[in-house]
Amino acid sequence: QVQLVESGGGLVKPGGSLRLSCAASGFTFSDYYMDWIRQAPGKGLEWVSYISSTGTTIRSADSVKGRFTISRDNAKNSLYLQMNSLRADDTAVYYCARRKVGSSSCDYWGQGTLVTVSS
Amino acid sequence: QSVLTQPPSVSGAPGQRVTISCTGSYSNIGAGYDVHWYQHLPGTAPKLLIYGNINRPSGVPDRFSGSKSGTSASLAITGLQTEDEADYYCQSYDSSLSGSVFGGGTKLTVL
Numbered sequence: 001q002v003q004l005v006e007s008g009g010g011l012v013k014p015g016g017s018l019r020l021s022c023a024a025s026g027f028t029f030s031d032y033y034m035d036w037i038r039q040a041p042g043k044g045l046e047w048v049s050y051i052s053s054t055g056t057t058i059r060s061a062d063s064v065k066g067r068f069t070i071s072r073d074n075a076k077n078s079l080y081l082q083m084n085s086l087r088a089d090d091t092a093v094y095y096c097a098r099r100k101v102g103s104s105s106c107d108y109w110g111q112g113t114l115v116t117v118s119s
Numbered sequence: 120q121s122v123l124t125q126p127p128s129v130s131g132a133p134g135q136r137v138t139i140s141c142t143g144s145y146s147n148i149g150a151g152y153d154v155h156w157y158q159h160l161p162g163t164a165p166k167l168l169i170y171g172n173i174n175r176p177s178g179v180p181d182r183f184s185g186s187k188s189g190t191s192a193s194l195a196i197t198g199l200q201t202e203d204e205a206d207y208y209c210q211s212y213d214s215s216l217s218g219s220v221f222g223g224g225t226k227l228t229v230l
Binding site: 035037044045046047050059060061062095097100103104105106107108109110111112 | 176
């Protein structure tokens, strides 16, 4: 069965960095586009970034451009989000999600990992 | 403020029908981009309910249906059940932002 397991969240000071990972299993990872989506406390879902199956196409939300970088290692069935220059408003649960083939929808999501940016 | 506008809350009694609207603009829904719907229970992974405006993934009951017209879309839930109580989000693509956008979410309460 499809599984997505995020890791790497935690408490970090403003201006700091963190790298999130998402381990995928139960499907051919290299065939799928992948997304990072976040939810700040008490807020709605916010799309962060996506990466194509080969990693050649990347798009990111304006709120994270220049600070966050999505990447993937198809040999390791893993998705990553490198987060630099973190701010308090980056505090959120970060989900990795698989894009349904031929669609911009996400058909499988992980349970999320919490990132807290605070001094 | 979200690019896609949803009502903050809706409610209904068990067995009733409710609809949740998602209003966008000519750079997203009105441009012809697909609308998708998710159900989210706090502390769990969001679940895809409707993709491509009207399609249900396997396993999603036919009590859930989607529609789209102009710059808006709607999610309808018939035969409300207590387990439907959750947050619901619409999603589309926005050409001016060159990325996905979500609605602000709607909390469904089953009375």
